[in-house]
Amino acid sequence: MMRILKISFAFMLLLTFTFSCKKSEKSSTTGWAYNEQEWGGFEKLDYEGQATGPNLVLVQGGTFTMGNTEQDVMFEWNSVPRRVTVSSFYMDETEVANIDYKEYLYWLGRVFGESYPEISVNARPDTLVWREELSYNEPFVETYFRHPSYDNYPVVGVNWLQANDYCKWRTDRVNEMVLIEKGILNPNPQQRDEDNFNTEAYLYNQYQGDVRKNLPDLSTGEERPVRFEDGILLPSYRLPTEAEWEYAALALIGNQATEKDERITDRKLYPWNGNTVRFQIRNRDQGQILANFKRGRGDYMGMAGALNDKSHITSDVRKFLPNDFGLYNMAGNVNEWVLDLYRPMTSSTLRDVEGHDLNPYRGGKFQQKVLDENGSPVEKDSIGRIRYRDVEDEEVATRENYKRGQVYNYLDGDQDSEVFYDYGKTSLISDKSRVIKGGSWQDRAFWLTPGARRFKEEDTSDRTIGFRCAMTRTGGPEGNEDSSGNSFKFKRKKQNRSFK
Numbered sequence: 001m002m003r004i005l006k007i008s009f010a011f012m013l014l015l016t017f018t019f020s021c022k023k024s025e026k027s028s029t030t031g032w033a034y035n036e037q038e039w040g041g042f043e044k045l046d047y048e049g050q051a052t053g054p055n056l057v058l059v060q061g062g063t064f065t066m067g068n069t070e071q072d073v074m075f076e077w078n079s080v081p082r083r084v085t086v087s088s089f090y091m092d093e094t095e096v097a098n099i100d101y102k103e104y105l106y107w108l109g110r111v112f113g114e115s116y117p118e119i120s121v122n123a124r125p126d127t128l129v130w131r132e133e134l135s136y137n138e139p140f141v142e143t144y145f146r147h148p149s150y151d152n153y154p155v156v157g158v159n160w161l162q163a164n165d166y167c168k169w170r171t172d173r174v175n176e177m178v179l180i181e182k183g184i185l186n187p188n189p190q191q192r193d194e195d196n197f198n199t200e201a202y203l204y205n206q207y208q209g210d211v212r213k214n215l216p217d218l219s220t221g222e223e224r225p226v227r228f229e230d231g232i233l234l235p236s237y238r239l240p241t242e243a244e245w246e247y248a249a250l251a252l253i254g255n256q257a258t259e260k261d262e263r264i265t266d267r268k269l270y271p272w273n274g275n276t277v278r279f280q281i282r283n284r285d286q287g288q289i290l291a292n293f294k295r296g297r298g299d300y301m302g303m304a305g306a307l308n309d310k311s312h313i314t315s316d317v318r319k320f321l322p323n324d325f326g327l328y329n330m331a332g333n334v335n336e337w338v339l340d341l342y343r344p345m346t347s348s349t350l351r352d353v354e355g356h357d358l359n360p361y362r363g364g365k366f367q368q369k370v371l372d373e374n375g376s377p378v379e380k381d382s383i384g385r386i387r388y389r390d391v392e393d394e395e396v397a398t399r400e401n402y403k404r405g406q407v408y409n410y411l412d413g414d415q416d417s418e419v420f421y422d423y424g425k426t427s428l429i430s431d432k433s434r435v436i437k438g439g440s441w442q443d444r445a446f447w448l449t450p451g452a453r454r455f456k457e458e459d460t461s462d463r464t465i466g467f468r469c470a471m472t473r474t475g476g477p478e479g480n481e482d483s484s485g486n487s488f489k490f491k492r493k494k495q496n497r498s499f500k
Helices: 002-024 098-112 117-123 138-143 160-181 199-203 242-250 488-495
Strands: 056-059 062-066 082-086 089-092 215-217 222-224 335-341 367-369 388-390 433-437 454-457 470-472
Touching (some): 089 242, 098 117, 098 160, 117 160, 160 199, 242 335
Antiparallel strands (some): 335 433, 367 388, 433 454
């Protein structure tokens, strides 16, 4: 009798659980069932959260003091400390390496080489950046990018515009692989010219590809391609903003007192703890240089038999210890392009402007898709991308949140600020000046501090400048929990506790 009661109780629990599940699949506002063709086929996903793209790590956002961590020895006053908040985002563990960029050029040549060879040519790094009048660096002109010895070294000689094009290409290749791994598309190495996978073109039904099996369409009972609302495709790879880059470099998460404590135990000058550039924990690595930089005049790597950073120029992108976010070479090796336009006054420096202390960023032009009379994007361009146009001031004149289509000089260089940058005459700042961060193998230790900032024209390149990609995090800031229920924050902290 007791056994029968136990079985009945278990059956009742099962029925209750089943009914609860069924109930949870109905709209709380209309009562209509989700994901049922007979109820119209409106879909509600059991979404597990944004997947992490290749080579990315989650940088959990928060508040921090952005700006100089060292004395302003240049007296430029262009990096005044101020408190801001950065949303969670993803960032490359490493700088983009030569082998990564060679893969990019190979794809461009294969897809566009016959009809548009200039696309591949224009994307090539400028290897002549290694030349100098009174130095014998000629071997690097031929070997640094092409020879396999340097495959895992950061790509240099790439300007800001080329770096942005790489980010767009990478977005499409990663999302194409996502669809292949989901069994929706077949691999198609025969893509040519405009008939190549582009994320936006696919989402707007302007690219179909070699379909293996589409998703079921619950509204019609047939099949459909992936939609943006499915959450399958990743957001775009892009350059990090200056605030994101600086926040990620400092990695103050490793100095948080306890799990639920909003105190930081130690301030940082560099992406590691301490006030020196040497490893301080007492073990076999004690005293080792923590980044690749120029220690003094004529000293790029130390003495034979006792090399300090063991790198006369750049070094392997994973050579030195990562910081507490798991990011390599956030100081030294190469300077890195970030997304921001350079102005001495950043948006968060302007303390009387409310709201600009969340994700501060000095951008450029607002854009929107070119639409037809039906409100749909017009036909994609000759290389397979959706067309965009600049937003004009007249279009946003009646808006409250922004009034200008181009915001290069907003409150620094415009009429309201009473500042004027006369490029080439009284200033080197132009509308093409982009921020670089992090210091390089050719820089002194001051430039390794995350708050230090310089700029270079977006269409020029250098042997000391590379880049890494970032990606916006959609949804909650803590990231997806693992099977044990631990969030990213304390997993990462535990993994890297020996690197402080």
